[in-house]
Every structure is written in structure tokens, then in C-alpha cells.
Amino acid sequence: MRVLIGGGSGFVGRELTRLLRDKGHEVTVISRQPGPGTITWGELESHGLPPCEGAVNLAGENLMNPLRWWNEGYKNDLFSSRIDTTKTLSQAIAASSSPPHSWVLVSGVACYKPSQTAEYTEDSEWTPFDLLSKLVKEWEASALLPENVAKTTKQVVIRPGAVLGRDGGAMKQMLLPFWLGLGGTLASGRQPFPWIHVSDLAGIIAQALEPAADAPPALPQVFNGVAPALNTNYEFTKELGRVLRRPTIFPVPGFVMNTLMGSERAVVLTQGQKVIPKRTLESGYQYTYPDLTSALKQIVGS
Known part of the structure; x- marks a missing residue:
């Protein structure tokens, strides 16, 4: 299978590229910079979709970029970097004389309203309630294919929680306080913390790229890209401290997070949602890291 990956040079993109190539697939990355095995977004717009059986978009400005101050310019970049690239890819797929059999967008769980009691599956209805949920709404809408193309191209949306790994993702932000000797819960610690290795x-993306056995549904299939474990920030912090053999006695108040990160961005860490991967489990996907202990031990090398 030939797979085209928008944002394939990023943290998740590198892992997906490695996995797909290990499986014998051919990967082309769409990047802002030209290079071996890559095309640029400009080339995609001018030359159209290269031959491929699967397409994925992972492109987007890092929400947790510690070098970017939370302001209107940064917010605009968050929207444009996700929506514009997704539109470019979906339009290229729609215009192709031979569209891929699978088109996968990776968005996020920010569409689900934070709550300590509500539980969300892929079937849960939702409407935008803040900046990030509005982003997810517009982002996913920009991926929709015309009806005639959707008859042959399977559309999939994967909504991940905090992505954890050795080389990046949310772990950079979560580990820093521990290395400074200030490890502790964020805000109350009672907020749910949806995560995935x-x-x-x-692996979930790779499975979603497989061709549909029957005619694909008209609307995208949604999969929650989270581990089946339902953990709170407190549980995550305590387990991380245990694996690192470091104390977790210095909680960070919510107002400090709001001041440092901006309240609209800090909500990702200070609040949370109980997200259940119901459809992901029903699909038969077998998690390599279904629980915090196995995931964190792999990440920190214990």
C-alpha cells in the first residue's frame, strides 16, 4: 500500500511512518520542506494527489509549544495549520482520478466537554462550547469528501487524548516538573486524563487505513484514540512519580497553569473528559500499552 502522510515528520508521523514501513508499505510525507520521500504542500496543490491507496493528515501547530505565548496570532496558527492542510488534502483527494480507498484525519478529544462524571464514546453527541471544541468542529468538517468520492473512499476520524512517548508528545510537559524536583498533580488532580501511547x-491509524470490506458509509467513522484505562491526573502523576522514583508532593494550582499557558489552552491539562474507546475496541484493535504502568515504563526506560 502507498500511503501519503500530511505532517509525517512530526512526533506521531515518525512513529506511523516507521510502523507502516515495517509492514512493507511505501510512505510519502507531505512537509513544508522538500527532501527524500517527501513532497511539499505547494506541490500537492499544484500537481495534485500522487498515486496512493491511503492518506492521513497529522499536520498542525503544536498546541503545547512552550515557545509560543498564548495570543491571537498563535490561535490563528492553530486553526489555519490544521484546517488549511486538511482542506488541501481533502480537495486533492476529491479531484483525483484515482482517489485512495482510505482517508484518515487525526483530530482530538477536545470536542467532548470536560466533566468528572460524564462518559463519552464515539456515539456521544456534542456541540462546540469553547475555542478548542470549535477548532475540532471546523477541522473535522474540512475533511469531508463529496458524496460521489465518499462512495469509494472510506473516511475515518481518530480523536486521540494526550499522546505519550519517549521522543515527544505530552510527556515533555509532564516530565519537566519532575526533573525540577517539583512533581505534583495539576489543579485539583481529580480531572480525567485521557491518554494514549x-x-x-x-497502530489505530494503520488499522484504519486498511480498505473497507464493504462499501464505505457516507459519513466518517469515528474512533476514540485513547487507552481503555480511565485515569485521573492524580493517578497519572502518582504512577509517573513511582516509575521515576521521584516525589509527587508539589501540586500546581490551576491559576498558575492559566497564567503560564493561557486559560483556553491550560484547560487541556487542568480539566478533562472520561473518553471510552468503545468502537476502537469493537474493531478488534489490540492495545500494546493499555495501562499506565506498561506505557510509562516503556517511555522512561524502567
């Missing part, structure tokens, strides 16, 4: 997210 990067290897499992790559």
Missing part, C-alpha cells in the same frame, strides 16, 4: 495511536 504513541505506538498504539500509530
Whole structure:
């Protein structure tokens, strides 16, 4: 299978590329910079979709970029980097004389309203309620294919939680306080913390790229890209401290997170949702890291 990956040079993209190539697939990355095995977004727009059986979009400005101050310019970049690239890819697929059999968008669980009691599956209805949920709404809408193309191209949306791994993702932000000797819960610690190991997210995407056995449904299939374990921030922090053999006695108040990160962005860490991968489990996907202990031990090398 030939797979085209938008944002394939990023943290998740590198893991997905490695997995697909290990399986014998051919990968082409869409990047802002030209290089071996890559095309640029400009080339995609001018030359159209290269021959491929699967397409994925992972492109987007890092929400947790510690070098970017939370302001209007950064918010605009978050929207444009996701929506514009997704539109470019979906339009290229729609215009192709031979569209791929699978088109996968990776968005996020920010569509689900934070709650300590509500449980969300892929079938849960939702409407935008803040900036990030509005982003997810517009992002996923930009991926929709015309009806005539959707008859042959399977559309999939995967909504991951915090992505954990050795080389990046949410672990950079979560580990820093521990290395400074300030490890502790964020805000109350009672907020749910939906997460997934990067290897499992790559595995779910790879499975979603497989051709449909029957005619694909008109609307995208949604899969929650989270581990089946339902953990709170407190549980995550305590387990991370245990694996690192470091104390977890210095909680970070919510107002500090809001001040440092901006309240609209800090909500990702100070609040959370109980997200259940119901359809992901029903699909038969077997998690490599279904629980915190196995995931964190692999990440920190214990």
C-alpha cells in the first residue's frame, strides 16, 4: 500500500511512518520542506494527489509549544495549520482520478466537554462550547469528501487524548516538573486524563487505513484514540512519580497553569473528559500499552 502522510515528520508521523514501513508499505510525507520521500504542500496543490491507496493528515501547530505565548496570532496558527492542510488534502483527494480507498484525519478529544462524571464514546453527541471544541468542529468538517468520492473512499476520524512517548508528545510537559524536583498533580488532580501511547495511536491509524470490506458509509467513522484505562491526573502523576522514583508532593494550582499557558489552552491539562474507546475496541484493535504502568515504563526506560 502507498500511503501519503500530511505532517509525517512530526512526533506521531515518525512513529506511523516507521510502523507502516515495517509492514512493507511505501510512505510519502507531505512537509513544508522538500527532501527524500517527501513532497511539499505547494506541490500537492499544484500537481495534485500522487498515486496512493491511503492518506492521513497529522499536520498542525503544536498546541503545547512552550515557545509560543498564548495570543491571537498563535490561535490563528492553530486553526489555519490544521484546517488549511486538511482542506488541501481533502480537495486533492476529491479531484483525483484515482482517489485512495482510505482517508484518515487525526483530530482530538477536545470536542467532548470536560466533566468528572460524564462518559463519552464515539456515539456521544456534542456541540462546540469553547475555542478548542470549535477548532475540532471546523477541522473535522474540512475533511469531508463529496458524496460521489465518499462512495469509494472510506473516511475515518481518530480523536486521540494526550499522546505519550519517549521522543515527544505530552510527556515533555509532564516530565519537566519532575526533573525540577517539583512533581505534583495539576489543579485539583481529580480531572480525567485521557491518554494514549504513541505506538498504539500509530497502530489505530494503520488499522484504519486498511480498505473497507464493504462499501464505505457516507459519513466518517469515528474512533476514540485513547487507552481503555480511565485515569485521573492524580493517578497519572502518582504512577509517573513511582516509575521515576521521584516525589509527587508539589501540586500546581490551576491559576498558575492559566497564567503560564493561557486559560483556553491550560484547560487541556487542568480539566478533562472520561473518553471510552468503545468502537476502537469493537474493531478488534489490540492495545500494546493499555495501562499506565506498561506505557510509562516503556517511555522512561524502567
